[in-house]
Amino acid sequence: MTIAILDRPAGRPASASIGPEDAAAVIGAAERAPGDVASVVRLPSFLSKLRAVEAMAGRPFAALDAEVQDALVLRRLEQMVATLRLNPAWAARLAGAGVTGRLESFAQWQAIPIADKPEMRDLYMGARRGLVVPLSLGGFQTVASGGTSSGEPLETIYSLRELQDSYELAGEFMGRHQLGRFLGGGPAGWVATSLADYQMWSSGTMVGGVLSRIPGINYVGAGPIGKPVYEHFLRYEGPKAFMGITAGIARLCEMGADLDEATRRSLKVALYGSGVLPPSQHDALRAVYPEIAILSYFAATQAETIGLQLNTDNPWHATVPGLHLVEIVDQQGRWVDVDEEGELVVTRLHAHEAPLPRLRIGDRLIRRAPLASDALTTMRFEFAGRSGDIIHLGDSQVSAVRALARLTDALRAFGLDLDRSAEAVQFVNERPARRLTLMVETRSATAMIAPEIVQHLFAEAMIGALSLFNQGEAHLGFVAATGYRFALRLVAPGSPEVQRTAVGKTPLLRDRF
16 A cells, blocks of 8 residues: 555545556556666656656646556656666665565655765765766766755766756746746746856756746846846846845845836746745845745755745745655654654656665755645645754754744844844854854844843753754753853844855854864
């Protein structure tokens, strides 16, 4: 018996025209276990299988019931496991985990060891011993990760043909379920991105590949964009969406400040693709662009479209059915329940030549109730922070995301509203000195809070944000025993005291040893 990825609400009728067995059968017996590398190269694309199911059902794959979607995804995973066994390194890894024989359930799938980024480096860099199809045959793209937490490069190998398939599927989903209602109803809309490719970091190509495949839009790969070019773009006829990292989206306020109101009203959507955009920046954007919708595009180099925020009034993200298997797992690698927090693990379903099952991306998510409607059935989640955003106070672990939320609430009573005034925040943990500082980039805020009060506010925030493993230590005496001193520093935007990665991202936490 399989484990459904989505729990379909009771009473919703099943798809009348197709059942789970029909969906699974589109990957035929001869394709389920390719016998050699040459057979893998000849496998029909997974996108062609999705299209076959859609033709049978007379509906988009994303609109089909969870049981139907699950059946095809499970059959694809069965095919992937059989393909991996053609590679000696993966065959040994699967056998060592007790994954033998034909994959028949999602419970068996969850026995496959999760791959961390060091293991990915071992399998797909250097000798690239984890590849099923050798690079010598051609048709691949190599991409390096930007490294939000570590800043260290990490290569990923893609099949070029399958990248195009994933662009098509994700672009189609964005047009139908996210951007269509903002950009439709008149002249063709425009979608631009400021993401750029350099140092083998190919977010511009990959996210741009998705954006360019949104049906019925015009696409602009703007790259690093200055004010004159941005103003020129915004004067194009038609509604527009602009995608960038959080810092780039925040800059749109000053970039469009001199434009007339009608031109500013043409920017309908801002998509930010990294981190969290503070409420203060939401307000600033709406002041300049009266009709703007601000939405999150959640991605990683290893999975260019993991989740999309569909509604401005709900921070939850929806996954793209049939694109990736998105798992939110506990410490044993098992799926967490709805409303529980866990680690993000992603498997690219469109990956015959270079499969990488169960890769830990480096983020924490909260699994939310699935969406099940006539138009869309899919998994949903809420972003909970980077996996590396753990503050170490001696031997104890504190969630930086939860600590910041508690500090934000506490500081508001002292006249400092981080939601409204902070453009960026970063904890700096100087471990040898046992000092934790919250750096706040702000243009206007001031803070006259006595050091002893700051110490108390931080201590209470640390207690409230302790990990599950340290809940027994939740008392002020525990914080005092760590010997930590806490500080709050307000600095100007762009301050060198706030550390950024080579690609301009601002990690929430920086450790200094």
